[in-house]
Amino acid sequence: MTLIKAWAAHGPKEKLVPYEFDPGRLNAGEIEVKVEYCGLCHSDLSVLNNDWGNSEYPLVPGHEVIGRIVALGSEAKGLQVGQLVGVGWFSGSCRHCKQCVSGEDHLCSEAASTIIGHAGGFADRVRTQWNWAIPIPEGLDPRDTGPLMCAGTTVFSPFLIHDIKPGDRIGVVGIGGLGHLGIKFAKAWGCEVTAFTSRMSKYDEAKKLGADHVVSSTDSSAIGTLAGIFDMLLVTVNVALDWAELINALAPKGTLHIVGAVDEPIPVAAFQLIESQRTIAGSPTGSPATIARMLDFAARYKISPQVEHFPMSRVNEAFAYLESGKARYRIVLDADFS
Helix, strand or coil: CCEEEEEEEECCCCEEEEEEEEECCCCCCCEEEEEEEEEEEEHHHHHHHCCCCCCCCCCCCCCEEEEEEEEEEECCCCCCCCCEEEEEEEEECCCCCHHCCCHHHHHHHCEEECCCCCCCCCCCCEEHHHHHCEECCCCCCCCHHHHHHHHHHHHHHHHHHHCCCCCCCEEECCCCCCCHHHHHHHHHHCCEEEEEECHHHHHHHHHHHHHCCCEEECHHHHHHHHCCCCEEEEEEECCCCCCHHHHHHHEEEEEEEECCCCCCCCCCCCCCCCCCCCCCEEECCCCHHHHHHHHHHHHCCCCCCCCEEEHHCCCCHHHHHHHHCCCCCCCEEEECCC
16 A cells, blocks of 8 residues: 655644655545545644644644545445545544434544544545545536535534424524535525624625625624524624524524534523523534535535635645635645645
């Protein structure tokens, strides 16, 4: 087996440098994918910086992989060499616990991240358990599809979790890497969509993405005029908000669903939930079945992330660009190993 070429960091907040490693023998339940494109997600930055305290080094980031299968383990099923697939946040699960056998593999207590204790997609090849390699349907451009494997699944899953119906009123808080896709999915789902943004300069952009209405997320009085409206508020940002007004904006049985990694505790007045039977929920990415359904939905309704491309050899420049907040709205690295 030839060495895998990659970009790796050898410690927290360090620059990525060229790195080669021996992946060892391909396990029976694994496949190997030749990376063509890999999204750069804010979670890669968090893991690079060890913000969550569980990073392992040398670290090869990258969990929004698009590429073609070059090797199959003996137990791999339903896939073939040369097939175009995507690999997201998870690269393995136990496949026998209650969560796995009920189709909620992403909630498996043994679910393995693609970039924590495992070499990710900033490499010429990446390995994954075969069931976490999701075939890419026709109609999606491989160059721009990587971010759907993480960000796309993250904002799509709540629509299934809460059984959102066409015609429901959905608010998407934040117009960024997650939020711009949340708006697109909500509009294609047939919902009435309100975008909440801290910068009203994004008004025209939000409308182009599909928002029916645009509201300032920092204007409590404006949010207050929307009391009792929303079936779901999808929070995609990681900052403190006027939580009381947002919860008050939920309709009876409405849900405030968190997908942004908000660091500070969220204060909740119990009666705001009790009186109208509201809920507060959260979710990670999704199971292989959810990812496949999301990709099919995106292909059918021609939903793609708004991306900017960098060669993978300029990965450190791409990280700096991401950290600066200038990305609109996702970054994809094009594999350019010799």
